[in-house]
Amino acid sequence: MGATLRALRALVLLLGFYLLSLVLLAALVGVDIAAFRWGHGPAVAKLGFVTVLLAIPVVRGMFMLRTPKGEAGPGIDVTEADEPRLWALVREVAAAAGTRAPDRIRLTGEVNAAVSEDPRLLGLLPGPRRLYLGVPLLTGLTQAQLRAVLAHEYGHFTGGDTRLSALVVRGRVQLGRVIEQFHERADGKVAAERAKQERASAKRVAKGRKAKKVDTSGSGVSYRMMAAIYGQYAKLYLRASLSTARGQEFAADQVAARIAGRDAMAATLREIPVLSASHDFYLDSYATLGLGARMLPPRGEFFGGFGKLLAARAQELEDLRGQLPQEPASPYDSHPPIAERVRRIEALPADGRADEATGPALAVLTDPARTLAALEDAVLTDEVLGYGRAAGWPELLDASMASGLSSAQTPLHRALAARTGQPATLAALLEVVDAGGLWQLAEQLPLSAEAKAARGRVFREFARPVLHRSLRTMVLAEFSARSLLTWDFSWSGPAAVRLPGEAPATGADGRNPEEVLEAALDAALADHPDTAALRALLPPAPQPA
Amino acid sequence: MTVLLWILAVLALPLVIAAIWFTGVFVKELFSPSPPAPDATALAAERLGLLPAERQDTEHAAPPPAAWSAALAAARDGDWEPAAELLRANGRDWERRSSIAAELGTLAAEEDGWLLAWESARPGDPDAAVVRAQGTVYLAWELRGAKQAQYTSREQFEGFHRMLTAAREEIARAAELNPEDPTPYIVEIWVGLGLGYPGAEMDKLWAEITSRAPYHFGAHYAALQYWCAKWRGSKQQAFAFAERAAGRAPLGSLLTALPLIAHFEHDETTDVAADSTPEMLALVDAGLADAAACAASDPDRPGLAQLRHLLAYYLHLQDRHEAALEQFRLVDGHVDALPWSYRGDGAASYYCRVRNETVGAVQAAADAA
Numbered sequence: 062m063g064a065t066l067r068a069l070r071a072l073v074l075l076l077g078f079y080l081l082s083l084v085l086l087a088a089l090v091g092v093d094i095a096a097f098r099w100g101h102g103p104a105v106a107k108l109g110f111v112t113v114l115l116a117i118p119v120v121r122g123m124f125m126l127r128t129p130k131g132e133a134g135p136g137i138d139v140t141e142a143d144e145p146r147l148w149a150l151v152r153e154v155a156a157a158a159g160t161r162a163p164d165r166i167r168l169t170g171e172v173n174a175a176v177s178e179d180p181r182l183l184g185l186l187p188g189p190r191r192l193y194l195g196v197p198l199l200t201g202l203t204q205a206q207l208r209a210v211l212a213h214e215y216g217h218f219t220g221g222d223t224r225l226s227a228l229v230v231r232g233r234v235q236l237g238r239v240i241e242q243f244h245e246r247a248d249g250k251v252a253a254e255r256a257k258q259e260r261a262s263a264k265r266v267a268k269g270r271k272a273k274k275v276d277t278s279g280s281g282v283s284y285r286m287m288a289a290i291y292g293q294y295a296k297l298y299l300r301a302s303l304s305t306a307r308g309q310e311f312a313a314d315q316v317a318a319r320i321a322g323r324d325a326m327a328a329t330l331r332e333i334p335v336l337s338a339s340h341d342f343y344l345d346s347y348a349t350l351g352l353g354a355r356m357l358p359p360r361g362e363f364f365g366g367f368g369k370l371l372a373a374r375a376q377e378l379e380d381l382r383g384q385l386p387q388e389p390a391s392p393y394d395s396h397p398p399i400a401e402r403v404r405r406i407e408a409l410p411a412d413g414r415a416d417e418a419t420g421p422a423l424a425v426l427t428d429p430a431r432t433l434a435a436l437e438d439a440v441l442t443d444e445v446l447g448y449g450r451a452a453g454w455p456e457l458l459d460a461s462m463a464s465g466l467s468s469a470q471t472p473l474h475r476a477l478a479a480r481t482g483q484p485a486t487l488a489a490l491l492e493v494v495d496a497g498g499l500w501q502l503a504e505q506l507p508l509s510a511e512a513k514a515a516r517g518r519v520f521r522e523f524a525r526p527v528l529h530r531s532l533r534t535m536v537l538a539e540f541s542a543r544s545l546l547t548w549d550f551s552w553s554g555p556a557a558v559r560l561p562g563e564a565p566a567t568g569a570d571g572r573n574p575e576e577v578l579e580a581a582l583d584a585a586l587a588d589h590p591d592t593a594a595l596r597a598l599l600p601p602a603p604q605p606a
Numbered sequence: 607m608t609v610l611l612w613i614l615a616v617l618a619l620p621l622v623i624a625a626i627w628f629t630g631v632f633v634k635e636l637f638s639p640s641p642p643a644p645d646a647t648a649l650a651a652e653r654l655g656l657l658p659a660e661r662q663d664t665e666h667a668a669p670p671p672a673a674w675s676a677a678l679a680a681a682r683d684g685d686w687e688p689a690a691e692l693l694r695a696n697g698r699d700w701e702r703r704s705s706i707a708a709e710l711g712t713l714a715a716e717e718d719g720w721l722l723a724w725e726s727a728r729p730g731d732p733d734a735a736v737v738r739a740q741g742t743v744y745l746a747w748e749l750r751g752a753k754q755a756q757y758t759s760r761e762q763f764e765g766f767h768r769m770l771t772a773a774r775e776e777i778a779r780a781a782e783l784n785p786e787d788p789t790p791y792i793v794e795i796w797v798g799l800g801l802g803y804p805g806a807e808m809d810k811l812w813a814e815i816t817s818r819a820p821y822h823f824g825a826h827y828a829a830l831q832y833w834c835a836k837w838r839g840s841k842q843q844a845f846a847f848a849e850r851a852a853g854r855a856p857l858g859s860l861l862t863a864l865p866l867i868a869h870f871e872h873d874e875t876t877d878v879a880a881d882s883t884p885e886m887l888a889l890v891d892a893g894l895a896d897a898a899a900c901a902a903s904d905p906d907r908p909g910l911a912q913l914r915h916l917l918a919y920y921l922h923l924q925d926r927h928e929a930a931l932e933q934f935r936l937v938d939g940h941v942d943a944l945p946w947s948y949r950g951d952g953a954a955s956y957y958c959r960v961r962n963e964t965v966g967a968v969q970a971a972a973d974a975a
Contacts, residue, residue, distance in 0.1 A: 077613050084617060088624075286627055290620050297612055509761055511751060517716045519748045522765050588718075 074298050078236060081294055082123050085287070089116050115287055118239060136169035136193070137432070137439045146425045151192060154208050157320045158215035163192040168432065170364060170440040171195040172337045176214040196423075196436055200368045201336040202329065204418035204425060209321035209329040216313030236295040240288050307397045311405060318406050322414030327406045330399055331382045336371075339378065343367050351457045354464030355448045358457050361434040363441070366454065368423070373552030455550040462548050462556070466538040473531030476505040487535045487599070494590045503528060521588060528586050536578070536595070543600055647966035648958070656938045656961060662954040667943035668911030674709060681713055686724035693733035700819045704789045705908040707740045708824075714741025715748055732784035739776040740789075743796050746770045750800070752950065770800045788818035788825060795828040799837050808832055821859040823909030826851050830864055834871045841872040852892070858899035862892045863913040866920060870945055881923040890920050894929070915943035922960055927967040934961045 089112040096108045141148045147166065155162035163176060175193045192214075199207065318326040347370060348363050358366060371378065385400040396402075423429045438446065451457035477485040477493065480502055493502055503524040512523030537558065540546045545561040560574040581594035652658065663669075670678075677688040689710055696702050714721045714737055721741065724734045746769030750762050774797060781790040791814045798808055808829070815825045833839030833847045848864035855861035866889055873880060880886070893913055900910050914933045921930035937943075938961070946953040 074612075077616055080613060081616050081620075085620060088620065286623060290623055293619050293623075294616055297616070509759060511759065511762055515748070518718060518745055519715070522745065522749055522769065523761065526761075526764065 078294065078298075079123060081291070082119050085119050085290065086116060089119075115284070118287070121239075135440050136167040137435050138165060138167050144425075144427055146427070150204075150208065150425055151211060154211045154320060155215055158212055158219055158316055160215050160218040161190060163190040165189070166192045166194060168436060169193050169195050170197065170436055172197045172201075172333070172340045174198055174210045174214060176218070178218070196364055196432065197340045197367050198333075198336065199422040199426070200364070201339070201371055202332060202422045203325070204420050204422050205321055205325035205414075206329040206332060207422035207425070208418065209317045209326040210333075212317035212320035213313045213326075213329075216316030217309060219316060236291060236298055240291045240295060310396050311402070314402055314406055315409075318409055322417055323406060323409045323412050324415040325417065327403055330403045330406065331385065334386055334399055335378055335381045338381070339371065339374070340367060343370050347454075351451060351461040352445070352448070353468070354461045356451050356457055356460050356464075357441075357445065357448045359450055359453060360437070361430055362454070363433075363437045365430070365433045369552050377553075455548070458548045458550045458556055462546070462558075463541050466534065466541040466546075469534050469538055471531035471534050472506045472527060473502075473535065475507075476502055479505055487539050490532070490535065491585070491592045491596065494585060494592050497590075499528075499586070499590050500524075518588075525586055529582055532582055532586065533578075536582070536599070539599060545600070645962065647962040647969075650969055651958070651962045651965045654935070654965065656934070656965070659954040659958040661939075662957065663940045664942050664947075664953050666940045667915065668906075668937065668940050670709065671906065674706060677706075678709055678713060681710065681720045684720050684723070686720045686727075689720075689737075690724060690728070690731070690733060693737075698786065700788050700822055701824070701908050703736075703787065704792055704822070704824045707736050707789055707793075710737045711740030711744050714738065715744035730783060732780060732787070735776070735780035735783050736787065736789050736793075739773055739780045740793050742769055742773040742776055743793050746773060746800065747796070766800060770797045773797055786818060788815045788822060791815045791818075792822065792825045792828055795825070795832055799828075799832050802838060803832075805838070808838070821855050821861060823860050823863075823907075823912075826861055826864055827867070827909075827912075830867055830871075834868070836871065841868075844868045844871065857896060858903055860896060860900055860907065860909040860913050862889070862896040863909070863916055865889050866893060866916045867944060870916070878923045881920060882925075886920065887924060890917060890924065890926075893917050911937050911940065912943045915941075916945065918964075919945050919960065922964045925967070927964050927971065930964045931968050934964060 093109055093112050096105045100108070139147065144166070151166065152162045173193065173195045176190060177193070178188050178190045192211075198210070202210065314326065314330075317329075321329075343366065347366050348358065351357060357363060385398075385403055387398055387400045426432050451460060473490070474485040477490055480493070480498075481489055483489060493499065500521060503521070506524060506527055508524060508527065512520065515523055537546060540561060547559045549557040549559060551557070560578060577594075578598065581598055584591045584593075585595045648658070673692060677692040680686075680688040693703065693706055693710075696706060710721075718741060721734065721737060724731065725738065728734060746766050749765035749769060751758055755763075774794070777790045777794045777797065780793075781787070784790075791811055794811055795808075797803075798811065803811070812829060815822065815829075819825065830844060830848055830851075831837055833844045835841050835844065839847075845865070845868050848868035852861045852864050869881075869886065869889070894917060897910060897913050897917065900907055900913075904910075914937045918930050918933035918937065921927070921933060941947070941954050941957040946957040949956045
């Protein structure tokens with residue numbers, strides 16, 4: 062099928078989507094009219110309400126006729142004068158792919174590379190091209206792999222398929238969104254989603270995204286039915302467009318393998334999912350570590366630390382590269398599964414170019430350190446940029462742990478506060494335990510259904526691990542408040558607490574503070590609790606002057 | 607042209623889906639479960655003096671001796687001395703010692719204040735030690751619950767493994783305090799089941815047990831569970847173990863129950879053909895002879911009621927209803943035994959359903975004659 066014919070088919074299919082939406086709206090209106098004519102009482106009002114709820118996503122879907130734009134996020138635009146070597150590389154690969162070089166390059170904070178073109182007249186005329194290039198991607202790839210990434214993106218233009226397939230993409234994105242909307246509502250995911258967003262909001266601002274507003278109306282079956290109707294249409298649509306889209310991906314892969322070398326392309330395909338997962342982990346566990354304490358890593362390290370993480374966990378990453386995703390990211394994704402793409406590239410004959418350009422891609426930048434620092438200003442929100450800067454990563458860890466512990470609210474804190482009516486403190490807890498109130502207090506903990514149904518010893522054994530974790534946190538918070546705790550920072554593993562009296566690094570001389578603490582916790586949470594050992598560990602409370 | 611067809615199909619789709627959905631809702635609303643019809647066989651069973659489901663004891667397979675019940679009641683009230691006396695007086699009757707320890711261990715898994723008092727009053731008492739070990743193992747299984755692994759939460763498994771690990775030390779201590787007693791090793795089989803002891807370690811444990819009590823019913827029951835496919839063995843291993851044990855044991859040792867249990871544990875058929883083969887008929891006949899011999903020499907022996915429950919069940923499935931009813935009458939009132947106990951809360955009603963069917967079949971045969 063020719064390119065023009067494909068575009069025409071896409072147009073017809075897209076119109077079908079509108080027709081479907083109009084028919085559904087008409088059906089809903091018809092139901093309302095019938096109800097008002099023959100029905101009476103509150104049932105009519107309820108029916109009317111339900112039809113309005115159902116109509117909302119349909120109408121929304123009809124007006125969402127824009128391909129997602131600007132989702133590459135904020136970044137820094139670099140000119141040829143800023144980054145001559147990057148521009149030269151970009152132009153060279155474009156020439157090799159036989160297409161026009163982009164008009165602008167923007168460096169972003171994500172593990173992503175994309176070339177976008179804003180076509181005019183429904184894709185009949187070319188428009189300006191932009192290259193979005195994630196700095197974390199440069200951090201993790203070699204120069205040959207960067208060429209492969211760029212060549213793949215250009216590969217989409219060589220068949221002219223980006224302009225002509227814009228409509229297809231548009232329709233696919235739209236259908237996917239409407240179906241997702243219905244499913245979200247049907248699953249009653251809204252409340253859970255909101256809670257999750259609130260928790261993640263601190264991190265979201267750091268990543269420069271706006272918090273999404275969540276609609277909380279929703280009720281089961283009718284939503285699912287609507288989703289099913291759209292789902293059927295989507296299947297039809299996908300059948301018509303997906304094989305072409307996936308074929309285009311494979312073709313772009315071949316272009317990249319020709320330009321950057323077979324091995325570099327295969328390595329890139331393996332590398333990107335690994336980098337993407339590692340970067341998510343890095344953002345959650347390292348870069349945004351201090352946000353709760355209103356602290357940022359040293360300047361340039363918010364994105365710069367990623368390279369250190371990759372270096373420290375090289376072995377772990379090597380294992381991850383062996384496990385390729387077998388499934389596409391979503392049924393509406395135009396990309397075939399990575400495993401299939403790797404298989405096709407590795408089936409090509411060897412071209413003897415395995416050792417080309419193995420230097421880090423970040424080195425093509427004129428001054429990587431300056432770029433990493435400038436990227437923070439562009440990507441982070443003003444509020445976050447106003448936070449304090451830690452002197453180094455270990456200091457950031459200490460500050461964030463101290464802040465986390467001082468504001469920690471364990472289930473035990475809540476149960477204790479509910480019982481005493483006072484803010485929960487360790488001293489108050491030990492008093493309750495000494496007065497024989499531990500197991501009564503335990504009944505107020507949030508516990509699993511099995512634990513709640515249990516009695517006697519079985520109940521106590523269910524509650525004990527929960528109590529243990531909470532009490533340990535409370536004791537560590539107490540140590541931390543007296544500046545008795547330090548933390549061992551590591552790029553290759555989780556942070557480890559160093560208790561008071563524990564020698565740095567090796568602590569196996571004589572009594573082990575960790576064991577002493579555990580024994581004291583166990584004694585305080587026994588069937589017949591004894592807090593003496595725990596009290597002995599705690600320094601005397603500072604006397605009010 | 608095909609494009610037009612697609613659009614037509616799209617227009618038809620919502621109608622079809624809506625119609626199906628409304629039909630589904632309608633049908634669902636229309637149907638409500640009809641109340642069960644009054645059962646003639648239940649009345650007939652009652653006339654024979656058999657108990658209804660709500661009066662069946664689901665904690666025991668047979669009525670416990672009065673002295674045991676008294677000791678348990680006293681322990682429940684905090685007085686451990688009758689329990690201590692019960693175990694001391696029982697001496698070297700290992701079958702009964704294991705059963706008493708199981709009863710007391712069940713209680714200790716609920717609350718153990720009385721046991722703590724016993725332990726502090728008589729430190730180093732082997733009887734208290736064996737109850738302690740048994741209690742911790744039962745506590746572990748309570749934490750796990752009785753569901754299959756996929757329906758058991760991580761929290762449950764963690765508690766289960768923590769308690770089983772703790773129990774190993776207590777078992778070793780109990781064994782040390784009374785070296786002749788097989789009970790601690792039998793308790794350890796249930797630890798091995800949960801922690802997944804390798805077969806070689808199980809064999810070692812088994813040697814410790816059989817050198818002390820070669821035909822112990824509870825030990826064989828536990829070991830057979832270990833060798834079952836659902837735990838650490840296979841159908842083949844379970845059958846081999848059961849047949850070897852039953853073949854070697856003297857008449858009246860009750861181990862003829864083992865091949866029946868192995869068959870029951872691995873039976874995945876839904877009809878009764880596999881339960882009425884000549885081999886199964888022979889196994890049930892051997893069980894009947896075994897039970898009769900045991901009843902003649904020691905009618906209260908632990909395990910006899912379990913064998914009778916299995917015999918009643920298989921006699922029923924083999925359409926030997928007269929003989930089945932005879933077994934049902936001997937055990938009626940206590941139903942904590944295979945095959946009923948796997949039904950959990952439904953054990954008593956399952957038992958009564960099968961028993962009532964037997965009663966009905968016997969009556970029908972009498973009416974026809």
